[in-house]
Amino acid sequence: MNKPHFTIKNNFQKGGILYQDLLTPEILSDICLKVTNRPDYTYDFDNTGYNIGRLVVLEYQNKKHYVSISETDIRSRNSSFQSLPSALSRYILDKNPNKEISFYFYPSITGNYETPYFIFMYRLMKTAKIRFLNETKYLSHPVVHFTTAADIIASKEQLRTKNRGNRSTYITRGPNNELQIYGKTYGANKYETTILCLALSEIADSKVQLFQIGDGGLTELPQTAKDAIESLGVVKIYTSNKKIEKIDFEENDSLRSIEYVYNLLEKLGGKKCAFCGCEIPQIIHGAHIWPVTDIKKDKTLSKDKKLAFALDGENGLWLCQNHHKLLDVNILRISENGKVKYSSEINGLNAIFLKYITKQTQLQGTILSSRFIYYLRKRNNILKESLYCEIT
Numbered sequence: 001m002n003k004p005h006f007t008i009k010n011n012f013q014k015g016g017i018l019y020q021d022l023l024t025p026e027i028l029s030d031i032c033l034k035v036t037n038r039p040d041y042t043y044d045f046d047n048t049g050y051n052i053g054r055l056v057v058l059e060y061q062n063k064k065h066y067v068s069i070s071e072t073d074i075r076s077r078n079s080s081f082q083s084l085p086s087a088l089s090r091y092i093l094d095k096n097p098n099k100e101i102s103f104y105f106y107p108s109i110t111g112n113y114e115t116p117y118f119i120f121m122y123r124l125m126k127t128a129k130i131r132f133l134n135e136t137k138y139l140s141h142p143v144v145h146f147t148t149a150a151d152i153i154a155s156k157e158q159l160r161t162k163n164r165g166n167r168s169t170y171i172t173r174g175p176n177n178e179l180q181i182y183g184k185t186y187g188a189n190k191y192e193t194t195i196l197c198l199a200l201s202e203i204a205d206s207k208v209q210l211f212q213i214g215d216g217g218l219t220e221l222p223q224t225a226k227d228a229i230e231s232l233g234v235v236k237i238y239t240s241n242k243k244i245e246k247i248d249f250e251e252n253d254s255l256r257s258i259e260y261v262y263n264l265l266e267k268l269g270g271k272k273c274a275f276c277g278c279e280i281p282q283i284i285h286g287a288h289i290w291p292v293t294d295i296k297k298d299k300t301l302s303k304d305k306k307l308a309f310a311l312d313g314e315n316g317l318w319l320c321q322n323h324h325k326l327l328d329v330n331i332l333r334i335s336e337n338g339k340v341k342y343s344s345e346i347n348g349l350n351a352i353f354l355k356y357i358t359k360q361t362q363l364q365g366t367i368l369s370s371r372f373i374y375y376l377r378k379r380n381n382i383l384k385e386s387l388y389c390e391i392t
């Protein structure tokens with residue numbers, strides 16, 4: 001019987017050392033043993049092109065094993081997961097049905113590779129069906145895959161609470177229960193976005209929409225990543241695009257803008273009604289403070305300026321469907337000090353109901369930025385404060 005055979009692209013993209021320097025015979029033998037249960041192998045270092053995905057291919061008994069090797073020196077979260085998505089995408093696009101993908105911690109790995117963020121990423125990797133070859137030796141706890149999308153959303157939210165600076169991709173649900181990923185397509189976040197989509201493809205119980213959030217020129221994920229995500233048939237990819245946003249803004253009074261929702265997520269975090277605390281994402285809207293219809297009517301503004309005001313995350317709040325409507329018809333009003341008041345025309349049982357459902361009568365100070373107040377003044381222009389009562 002033929003021995004397991006390694007095929008390894010030898011060159012690093014950045015040049016310098018070769019994979020044959022990094023992957024000693026002991027390491028290859030260890031990988032081989034863990035993958036095939038036998039330590040002996042043949043190998044082939046391929047000197048054409050360069051290695052994408054820190055990838056080692058091991059073939060044995062007609063099965064093709066992709067093995068992605070961890071970084072050797074973990075300095076930051078940003079650089080540590082850049083190879084894995086490339087390896088995973090290539091694996092997914094490989095038409096060979098008899099295949100498997102694994103992740104291998106490099107034996108002399110240094111640095112902190114067990115932070116909450118790393119553990120979150122490992123869990124996504126396992127959810128995306130990546131086998132860990134030597135986790136017990138390097139991690140203090142075994143990696144547990146996610147079983148539901150709700151699991152992933154909760155873990156992501158927890159990470160964000162721990163580290164306010166970690167604002168990158170957001171997962172939430174839309175009005176029709178669809179899972180929505182707002183994912184950055186540039187910098188290190190594109191790796192997280194890719195792994196997230198591939199993991200969700202394995203466990204999602206509903207349609208998944210990926211909204212690509214670009215930065216200037218780069219507005220889409222790398223082609224291989226997109227191809228891999230689309231090939232699994234679960235995630236539909238959309239691009240936030242200024243032209244489309246502009247058409248939508250000009251033709252519709254309610255703006256269903258990817259960029260607006262993303263800007264609100266960036267400012268406010270996950271969907272949560274500012275007036276009652278409701279966190280059921282399917283019924284939470286982005287509510288404009290200075291309404292889109294009024295922005296459009298302002299003759300002093302250029303079209304571009306109007307669009308910028310309509311998309312500004314400072315020009316909005318998360319509100320549940322009830323509170324969105326109550327604000328829109330001016331039954332509720334926000335004072336400049338952040339107090340939420342109700343119209344004096346409301347009385348009796350309706351006033352009691354309003355008081356009952358409006359638990360947060362004072363907006364948090366962090367929301368009341370100078371731009372928010374600017375929009376609030378525009379809105380309140382025609383609404384006399386004296387006609388509103390405090391909710392007590």
Ligand SMILES: [Zn+2]
Nearest residue numbers: 273276320323
């Ligand atoms: Zn509410």
